[in-house]
Amino acid sequence: MSAILSCAMRSIKSFVKSKFPKLFLVGKRIWGNYLKAIVSKDPKLADLFRLSEGIERYAFSKEGNVRQDLVNKFGFAGDLVQIFSSEQDPVVHKWHHYIPIYERYFEKYRGQEVKFLEIGVAKGGSLRMWREYLGPKAVIFGIDIDQNCSKLNGVHGQVRIGSQDDSYFLSSVISEMGGVDVVLDDGSHDMERTASSMKILFPQLNQGGTYLIEDLHTAYWRGFGGGYYSKDNLFRMVPKLINDIHSWYHPYGKKSVLSNDVVSSIHIHDSILVLEKDISYPPTHSQVGFKKS
Numbered sequence: 001m002s003a004i005l006s007c008a009m010r011s012i013k014s015f016v017k018s019k020f021p022k023l024f025l026v027g028k029r030i031w032g033n034y035l036k037a038i039v040s041k042d043p044k045l046a047d048l049f050r051l052s053e054g055i056e057r058y059a060f061s062k063e064g065n066v067r068q069d070l071v072n073k074f075g076f077a078g079d080l081v082q083i084f085s086s087e088q089d090p091v092v093h094k095w096h097h098y099i100p101i102y103e104r105y106f107e108k109y110r111g112q113e114v115k116f117l118e119i120g121v122a123k124g125g126s127l128r129m130w131r132e133y134l135g136p137k138a139v140i141f142g143i144d145i146d147q148n149c150s151k152l153n154g155v156h157g158q159v160r161i162g163s164q165d166d167s168y169f170l171s172s173v174i175s176e177m178g179g180v181d182v183v184l185d186d187g188s189h190d191m192e193r194t195a196s197s198m199k200i201l202f203p204q205l206n207q208g209g210t211y212l213i214e215d216l217h218t219a220y221w222r223g224f225g226g227g228y229y230s231k232d233n234l235f236r237m238v239p240k241l242i243n244d245i246h247s248w249y250h251p252y253g254k255k256s257v258l259s260n261d262v263v264s265s266i267h268i269h270d271s272i273l274v275l276e277k278d279i280s281y282p283p284t285h286s287q288v289g290f291k292k293s
Contacts, residue, residue, distance in 0.1 A: 055217075060096065065085075066084070066085040066096070067081055067082065067085040069096060070085070070096055070099055070100070073096070073097075074096075074097065074099075074100050076099070076100040076103070078099075078100070078103045078107075079103075079133065080099050080100075080102055080103045080129075080133055081099055083129055083132050083133055084099055084129060088125075088128065089125075090123040090124045090125040090128065091123050091125045092123075092125030092126050092128065092129050093122075093125070094126075095215075095270075095271065097269070097270060098214060098272065101269050101272055101274075105210050105212060105267075105274055106133070106134070106182065106210070109134060109138070109181065109182060110133065110134055110135060111134075111135045111137065112134075112135075112137060112138070113137045113138070113139065114134060114137075114138050114139070114181045114182060115138075115139045115141075115177045115178060115179050115180045115181045115182070115206070116130060116134060116138055116139065116140045116141070116157075116180075116181065116182045116184070117141050117142075117143070117173065117174070117177065117180050117182065117183050117184070117201075118130065118140070118141070118142045118143075118184045118186060119142075119143055119144075119164050119183070119184065119185045119186060119187035119197060120142070120143075120144060120185070120186040120187040120188075121142040121143065121144035121146070121149040121152060121159055122144070122146075122149070124142075124149070124152040124155060124156065124159075126142075126186065127140060127142050127152065127155070127156040127157045127159075128155075128156045130156070130157070131156040131157060139177055139178070140156065140157030140158070141157055141158045141159070141160065141173060141176075141177050142157055142158070142159050142160075143159070143160050143161070143162055143164065143169075143170075143173060143187075144159065144161060144187075145161065145162065145163050145164075146161075147161055149161065158176075160173050160176075163193075164185070164187045164188060164193050164194075164196070164197045165192070165193045165196035165197060165200075167196075167200045170197065170200050170201060171200070171204070174201070174204050179204075179206050180201070180204060180205055180206060180209065181205070181206050181208070181209045181210070182209060182210050182211075182212070183197075183201050183202075183205060183209075183210075183211045183212070184212050184214070185197055185198070185211075185212070185213040185214065186214050186215065188224075189215045189216075189218040189224055190218070190224050190225050191218075191219065191224060191225035191226050191230075191232045191233065191234055192225050192232065194213060194234060195232075195234060195237075198211065198213070198258070198275075199257055199258070202258050202263075202275065202277065203258075205277050206277075207277060207278060207279065208276075208277070208278055209276070209277045210274065210275075210276055210277075211274070211275040211276075211277070212272065212273070212274045212275075213234070213272065213273045213274075214271060214272050215271055216234060216235070216271045216272060216273055217270075217271045219233045219234045219235050220233065234273065235268075235273070237256060238266060238268065238273070240255045240256040241256050241258065241263050241266055241275075242266065243255065244256050244258075244263065245263065245264075245265075245266070245280075248282065248283055258275075262277060262278060262279060262280045263275050263276070263277065264276050264277060264278035264279070264280055265278075
C-alpha cells in the first residue's frame with residue numbers, strides 16, 4: 001500500500017510540476033517553510049534538515065558523464081572507475097572522490113582470496129561492484145539489518161541479517177568467513193554503532209588488514225550522534241591513536257581501546273577514516289656509509 005501511495009504522490013507531483021509550474025513552486029516554498037518551522041523546535045531534526053539540503057546540492061547531474069568527472073577531477077581512470085560508472089543493476093551510490101581512495105587501499109587484494117566484509121548492503125550494488133573488482137576468488141560478505149536484503153544472498157556474495165553493534169552476530173559472521181582481511185563500514189553512519197563495530201571487529205582483523213569507514217561527514221551531525229564539538233564525534237579518537245602509534249617516545253602509554261591490536265597507520269580523507277593493522281616493531285636507527293677522517 002505504501003508503495004502504491006508513493007507512486008501516486010510522485011505522479012501527482014510530476015503532473016502539477018509540468019502543468020502548473022508556478023503553482024508547484026509556490027506549494028514547494030510553503031511546504032519547505034512548514035517543515036522548517038517544525039524542525040526548528042528540535043535541534044536534531046533541524047541539523048538533519050539543514051545538512052540534507054546542503055548535501056543535495058552536491059549531487060552530480062544525471063546528464064553528466066561520471067567516468068569523465070572522475071578523470072577530470074582526480075586524474076584517475078583505474079578499473080574501478082569503469083566498474084562504478086558502467087550503470088549496471090543494481091544501483092550503487094557513492095561519492096565520486098571515494099573511488100580513487102578505494103583503489104588506493106584495495107588494489108592489493110585483487111585476484112586474491114581476500115576475505116571482505118561490507119557493513120551495509122542496501123540494494124546490493126556495492127557488493128556487485130566489489131565482486132567485479134576483487135574477482136571470483138574473493139570471499140565477500142555483506143551484513144544489514146534490513147530483512148529485505150536477504151534476497152541478495154548468494155548473488156554477488158553472502159548476505160547475513162543482523163546489527164552492526166551485535167558482538168555475537170559479528171563474531172559469528174567472521175567465523176563463517178574464516179577470518180577477515182577488509183572491513184568496509186557503510187552501515188548506519190551512527191557514531192555509537194560505528195564505534196561499537198570497530199571495537200568488535202578490529203581485534204578480529206587479520207594482520208595486514210584494512211578497516212575503512214566511510215560517510216563520516218555524519219560525525220558532525222547531531223542526528224547521527226555526532227556534532228562539531230561532540231565528544232562522540234568519531235574523529236576525536238584519532239589523536240589518541242596518533243599518540244599510541246608514537247608511544248615509544250612518550251611516558252604516557254597507550255590510551256585507545258584499539259591499542260591492544262596494533263594500528264600501524266592512520267589515513268584520513270574527506271569523510272573516510274582508514275586504519276591499517278600490522279606488526280609494530282620497536283623503532284631502530286642506523287648510520288651507514290663511511291665517515292670521512
